[in-house]
Amino acid sequence: MLTLLRDLRRLRRDLHLPRPDRGRSLAIRHVDAGSCNGCEHELTLTASPFYDLARFGLGIVASPRHADVLLVTGAVTSRMRDPLLIAYAAMPEPRRVAALGNCALGRNLLGTPADLVGPVETLLPVDVRISGCPPTPDLIAEAILRLVDDPPSM
Amino acid sequence: MTVEATAPVESIEASRESYRSDVERSLGTGWQFAGLHVAAGDALVRMSLAAADGSARLIGVAVRGGQVPSIVDLVPAAGWDEREAADLFGVTFTGHEPIRPIVNHVQLDRWTVPVRGADAYQVAVGPIHAGVIESGHFRFHVVGDRILHLDARLFYKHRGLEKAAEGGSADRGLAYVARACAGCAVANAVAYAHACEQALGLGPSAELARVRTILLELERVWNHLNDIAAVCAGVGLAVGNNRFAGLTERARRLNAALTGHRFLFGTVRIGGSDLAVGADQIQAARVELAALHRAAANGWRELVFNASLQDRLPDVGVVMACEAQRLGTVGPAARAAGKAEDVRAGSPRLAYTGFHPAAVERANGDVKARFDQRAIELWQSFALLEHLLDRPVHPTTAEPGAAPQPTGIGRVESPRGATTCVVELTAGQVRRLRLRTGSYANWPTVAYAAAGNLLPDFPLINKSFELCYACVDR
Numbered sequence: 001m002l003t004l005l006r007d008l009r010r011l012r013r014d015l016h017l018p019r020p021d022r023g024r025s026l027a028i029r030h031v032d033a034g035s036c037n038g039c040e041h042e043l044t045l046t047a048s049p050f051y052d053l054a055r056f057g058l059g060i061v062a063s064p065r066h067a068d069v070l071l072v073t074g075a076v077t078s079r080m081r082d083p084l085l086i087a088y089a090a091m092p093e094p095r096r097v098a099a100l101g102n103c104a105l106g107r108n109l110l111g112t113p114a115d116l117v118g119p120v121e122t123l124l125p126v127d128v129r130i131s132g133c134p135p136t137p138d139l140i141a142e143a144i145l146r147l148v149d150d151p152p153s154m
Numbered sequence: 155m156t157v158e159a160t161a162p163v164e165s166i167e168a169s170r171e172s173y174r175s176d177v178e179r180s181l182g183t184g185w186q187f188a189g190l191h192v193a194a195g196d197a198l199v200r201m202s203l204a205a206a207d208g209s210a211r212l213i214g215v216a217v218r219g220g221q222v223p224s225i226v227d228l229v230p231a232a233g234w235d236e237r238e239a240a241d242l243f244g245v246t247f248t249g250h251e252p253i254r255p256i257v258n259h260v261q262l263d264r265w266t267v268p269v270r271g272a273d274a275y276q277v278a279v280g281p282i283h284a285g286v287i288e289s290g291h292f293r294f295h296v297v298g299d300r301i302l303h304l305d306a307r308l309f310y311k312h313r314g315l316e317k318a319a320e321g322g323s324a325d326r327g328l329a330y331v332a333r334a335c336a337g338c339a340v341a342n343a344v345a346y347a348h349a350c351e352q353a354l355g356l357g358p359s360a361e362l363a364r365v366r367t368i369l370l371e372l373e374r375v376w377n378h379l380n381d382i383a384a385v386c387a388g389v390g391l392a393v394g395n396n397r398f399a400g401l402t403e404r405a406r407r408l409n410a411a412l413t414g415h416r417f418l419f420g421t422v423r424i425g426g427s428d429l430a431v432g433a434d435q436i437q438a439a440r441v442e443l444a445a446l447h448r449a450a451a452n453g454w455r456e457l458v459f460n461a462s463l464q465d466r467l468p469d470v471g472v473v474m475a476c477e478a479q480r481l482g483t484v485g486p487a488a489r490a491a492g493k494a495e496d497v498r499a500g501s502p503r504l505a506y507t508g509f510h511p512a513a514v515e516r517a518n519g520d521v522k523a524r525f526d527q528r529a530i531e532l533w534q535s536f537a538l539l540e541h542l543l544d545r546p547v548h549p550t551t552a553e554p555g556a557a558p559q560p561t562g563i564g565r566v567e568s569p570r571g572a573t574t575c576v577v578e579l580t581a582g583q584v585r586r587l588r589l590r591t592g593s594y595a596n597w598p599t600v601a602y603a604a605a606g607n608l609l610p611d612f613p614l615i616n617k618s619f620e621l622c623y624a625c626v627d628r
Contacts, residue, residue, distance in 0.1 A: 031282055032289045034311040037624040038336030038417055041380070044286050045406075048399035062284035079259055079310045080289055083281050110333050111313030134336065136416065137403070 231482025348564030485571020
């Protein structure tokens with residue numbers, strides 16, 4: 001493995017490729033802020049053999065303290081507002097927020113106004129929007145990979 | 155259609171004196187508790203009961219001075235229903251004291267059970283969990299690694315869907331019910347459609363019964379595949395998890411090929427069905443289902459002979475039959491505990507003629523029994539689908555049934571158990587809606603099953619039930 005890494009580095013130097021200024025991986029923390037569980041079911045399958053996002057350096061991490069991206073699903077309910085903000089505050093910078101699914105984007109929200117805070121955008125700066133009800137695993141994969149390839153400027 | 159299909163809901167208005175004895179008498183004559191709701195106008199609390207043949211009964215009691223007698227001592231399964239009604243409608247249940255808040259998130263000592271003793275301490279988990287999991291808070295009272303008691307605080311995702319549906323048309327109400335949960339979208343939608351059709355005086359055509367049964371079984375197939383993967387994940391068996399996650403993906407692709415949606419969203423409507431599936435699609439679906447069946451059977455065989463997995467499953471998270479009965483456990487979890495009941499066996503509005511509930515031989519209510527139960531139900535669903543998908547599916551409409559009535563009750567076997575939907579309709583408008591899902595019925599059983607086990611086994615016990623949070627929170 002070490003040999004392989006050294007070879008890759010030599011190859012990169014020989015070909016005069018630019019040195020990557022950041023590792024090509026992203027750690028994702030998912031927060032369900034009030035979804036119907038559809039986005040979770042599809043997000044789970046992005047790790048399945050058909051998509052296997054781990055091979056692109058993408059992984060779900062257990063703590064927001066380890067995360068680069070906060071991936072939020074669901075219309076934010078009044079009871080999930082505080083946990084969501086606490087998770088965001090716990091993340092190291094630079095950090096990104098991705099809103100996953102139509103509810104998180106505030107489209108066709110269902111529920112009573114007293115129980116919903118509204119779309120993620122009303123609480124956090126959203127960098128990536130993934131629409132769909134729910135978005136399919138390949139759409140989720142594509143959107144997150146774009147974040148790796150072309151990170152938004154700070 | 156059979157008589158029961160269009161039989162009206164039997165409604166009993168009990169006096170405050172006779173309420174508890176009426177409830178007791180019904181429970182003693184084969185009726186099962188199916189939920190409790192506050193009727194439109196908030197002046198009546200009504201208990202729903204279901205019989206094995208699919209008929210339904212309501213026992214109502216007037217709210218006086220904000221109070222009704224509690225039935226939680228007669229029906230422990232009504233515990234969460236009463237707590238919810240207390241939080242959402244301000245009803246006081248006399249005899250249910252202290253009534254711990256369940257929807258309202260208040261300070262810790264009001265919603266948890268006091269646990270005292272040497273070295274007892276609490277472990278708090280959630281609402282945000284370590285993996286891709288829905289939001290909910292668990293408070294474990296433990297000594298060392300041993301769980302003494304578990305208090306679950308859900309309703310973090312409470313969106314007020316039922317309340318928001320009030321005042322709208324019956325068709326509009328379907329959107330709220332279908333979005334309650336993606337995992338049980340068809341089961342919830344069919345339960346709601348049945349309730350509305352009963353209230354509107356409609357019965358299903360044979361084709362409508364067949365289409366809905368197909369959809370329900372397609373939903374069960376992907377859910378059971380997903381739940382088998384989840385148990386593998388629960389013990390850290392990546393190979394089993396990935397194998398069955400891959401099969402889940404294939405099942406969802408099949409759903410999309412047949413209906414245009416991976417979760418079968420938008421396939422159920424009140425008073426008919428618009429789904430059309432041609433002969434070629436049916437043939438392709440039959441081929442894929444047979445392939446899925448073979449692949450799942452092969453995958454299952456490897457799990458059966460995987461010692462590291464099988465060693466973890468027996469005698470963990472045990473729910474005995476008497477406890478399942480007491481707690482009102484439903485679905486695969488109840489059948490795995492030897493409570494062999496399945497709403498499908500008495501579903502006159504669906505095409506389950508001749509259906510017999512499957513139950514594992516070793517139905518002793520542990521994680522292994524629930525795990526094995528999923529597999530045999532999966533084989534059963536594949537067989538049902540093979541039988542049902544024998545010809546193209548055509549758009550169809552419901553047929554006139556019994557006289558319209560103010561309240562309809564729909565009861566459907568979701569992948570997680572009996573789901574009951576009560577709808578009160580006036581002039582086509584939803585006046586009250588209550589959806590009591592299989593997950594809702596089973597959460598107290600999860601808490602019961604966890605007690606006495608080791609804390610590190612909780613994820614496995616939880617996965618063996620694999621309940622939805624969204625279905626409960628609504």
